[in-house]
Amino acid sequence: MLCGHEAQDGLQTIAVCFNEEADLTAQHAQTGTIPTSSTLQSTEPWTLHEDRALPxxxxxxxLARxxxxxxxxxxxxxxxxxxxxxxLDEDTPFGDPAELFVIPDHYLVRMIVSQGGSVDQMGAAPVDSARPAAPSPDHREIxxxxxxxxxxxRGTPSRYWMEHELVEVFGITQRPSAETADAIYDQLDAALASPEFRPRALFERFDIETLATTDPAWSGLEHHASLAAQxxxxxxxxxxxxxPLLELDGTSWPADIARLAQSSGIDVTGYASYLDALRQRRQAFLAAGARATDHGPFLADTTPLSDAEANRIFDLALSxxxxxxxxxxxxxxxxLFQMAAMSVEDGLVMQLHPGVVRNxxxxxxxxxxxxxxxxIPVQVEYTRALRPLLEAFGHHPGFRLIVFTIDETVYSRELAPLAGVYPAMKLGAPWWFLDTPEGMRRFRETATETAGFYNTTGFVxxxxxxxxxxxxxxxxxxxxxGYLARLVAEHRxxxxxxxxxxxxxxYTLPRAAYARR
Structure with a gap:
């Protein structure tokens, strides 16, 4: 709430804000009108409190400050x-505000859909060109x-992120509303056309030291090669x-195997050549600067099969x-067990984040x-599922495993105890639906007592x-x-x-966790 008043921390500020709203509400009661968010909105320029999200x-x-x-x-x-x-390679302007902020952002789109909107109203295009499509919505209308x-x-991390982007990055001084939408759009549109808001300029302004993309195994990595040359x-x-290459029942698996063969230059005729092709692609990624692999299976199971059984199942799918x-x-x-074995060989960090029903x-x-x-997240079991992998590689000096979850019930019960004993395993940050103020606080509270701070890897x-x-x-x-300040205040x-x-x-932990090895 922007009240336009200087006040001390805590309850005094809140009291000033509530008194202003009470006075305004009383005025509307006398006139017979109902106050709305636009009538209650301050006429002062929109700014963000310097202590936002602090205790x-x-x-x-x-102390937190x-x-x-x-x-x-x-x-x-x-x-x-x-x-x-x-x-970043092409460094072309981002496009209009809807293209940059709304259309690609699942968090924004899904919230509006949950209130009766639809994904096509928010810019999603049909994938089947044979089916008639509704007229594409104007981006200003989106x-x-x-x-x-x-x-x-309100109350979501999306609100915090968008406020930061609009105010701190783009200098917007009006809160979004139906009444301010066009004015904000025009201001953003003008900024996005300027050199200061091109991708590389923002990259420098954000002070990004390293940015890791996520790329399919068959990617030619041509944009990374171009960036490296520059x-x-x-x-x-x-x-x-x-x-997609590890999921034999995926509808795109045959086509994806063909892509793997083409990109690796290895004809995938069986299980052995399949493994060779995967190793070749990992080496190509390493040569392009990769630090890690990324795996999002449905389950965390890492039980190895015999070579004979792996060959049988693979040949069945290939046929x-x-x-x-x-x-x-x-x-x-x-x-997943084989990917860990390959990480021991080549040094790529293995990132694992199971437990989502996709689409x-x-x-x-x-x-x-x-x-x-x-x-949508589902419940995941880790202790027994990761045991084969950790028994084989959990103490290997050349192996690094970072485990994420969207099932926060396992932090104190399974993941923190595992990360707290196996030197190869680190606990990844709260992410996706847990990438929230309360989710991050709960993570620290449930994981730190067992894993400490130094068996985690910093924020992603x-x-x-x-x-x-x-x-x-x-x-x-x-x-x-804020969490650390509480430990100081409690003399811990x-x-x-x-x-x-x-x-x-x-800074230090993510840099070390993803360092070249």
């Missing part, structure tokens, strides 16, 4: 995300719909994502015969394709929305500052230790 309690807040001050200017290590390398829905995002080879690096679900799942778990609404998938906000933003990268890292640094840490830990969480 409300005054003593802890002062001091800790956050030491981390807020640190470079950003964005080591897990989905920004397209082409954007932006208007988003601004008119601004109140839906001196950006250590700043924008690929990540090896082989998931075009139907592989039953049990065989497909067994092969997937076996291949929950089949009708939306069929009409508009994947990644439209319908990926996992975003496709390039302009949101600094907002997401800023929020993480604020939440960590000294302030110098809290500051050192905050710096390690923001």
């Amino acid at each position: 409300a309690e005054p003593t802890t807040r002062r 001091e800790i956050y001050t030491e981390t807020k200017r640190l470079p950003i290590l964005s080591m897990h995300g989905h920004v397209d390398a082409r954007i 932006w208007r719909r988003f601004c008119a829905s601004w109140k839906l995002f 001196g950006w080879g250590e700043r924008v690096v690929p990540t090896f994502r082989p998931d 075009g015969a139907q592989v039953n679900p049990a065989e497909a799942q067994a092969f997937s778990g076996h291949m 929950h609404d089949k009708a939306v998938l069929d009409r508009f394709g994947p990644n439209k906000g319908y990926d 933003d996992d975003t496709r929305a390039f302009a949101s990268i600094p907002a997401r890292h800023d929020l993480s640094r604020r939440i960590d500052a 840490l000294d302030l110098d230790e809290a500051v050192e830990t905050a710096i390690d969480l923001a």
Whole structure:
């Protein structure tokens, strides 16, 4: 709430704001009108409170400010995300505000859809060109719909990210609403046409030290090669994502195997040549600067099969015969074990994040394709599932495994105890649906007592929305500052230790976790 008043921390500020709203509401009661968000909105320029997301309690807040001050200017290590390398290679303008902020952002789209909207109204195009399509919505109209829905995002991290982007990055001084939508659109449109808001200019302004993209195993990595030739080879690096190649029952698996064969130059005629082709692609990614692999299976199972059984199931799939679900799942778990073995060989960090039902609404998938906000978390078991992999490689000095989850019930029960004993395993940051202020606080509270801070790897933003990268890292640094401040206030840490830990969480740990080896 922007009240236009200077006031002390805590309840005094809140009281000033509520008194103003009470007076305004009383005025509307006398006139018979009902106050709305637009009538209650301050006439002062929209600004963001410097203490946003820090603790409300005054003593802890002062400590959190001091800790956050030491981390807020640190470079950003964005080591897990989905920004397209082409954007930085070509360095062309982003397009209009709807293209940059709304259409690619699952969080924004899914919230509006949940209130009765539809993905096509938010810019999703049908994937089947044979089916008649509704007229594409005007991008200004998409932006208007988003601004008119601004109140839906109250209390969500999307609200925090968008506020940071609009105010801190683009200098917007009006809150989004139906009334302000066009004016904000015009201001953003003008900014996006200027050189200062081109991708590389923002990359420098955001102080991104390293950005990792996520790329299919068959990618030619041509944009990474172009960037490397221009001196950006250590700043924008690929990540090896082989998931479709490990899922024998996937509808695209035969075509994906053909892509693997073409990109690797190895004719995949059986299980052995399949493994050779995967190794070749991993080497190509390493040569392009890759630091990690990325795996998002449905289950965390890592049970290896015998060579004979792996050959049998693979040959069955390659022949075009139907592989039953049990065989497909067994092969997937076996291949996660093989990916770990390959990471021991080549040094790529193995990132693992199971537990999502992808594309929950089949009708939306069929009409508009994947990644439209319908990926839903499920409960995951890790202790028994990871045991084969960790027994084989958990103490190997050349292996590094970072495990993420969207099932936060396993942090204290399974993941923190595992990361707290196996030297090869580290606990990944809260992400996706847990990439929230409360989710990050719960993570620290449930994981730290068992795993400590130094068996975690720092924050990852996992975003496709390039302009949101600094907002997401800023929020993480604020939440960590608040958690550490509480430990100082409770005399469980000294302030110098809290500051050192905050710096390690923001910068030192992710740098070490994804270092070349």
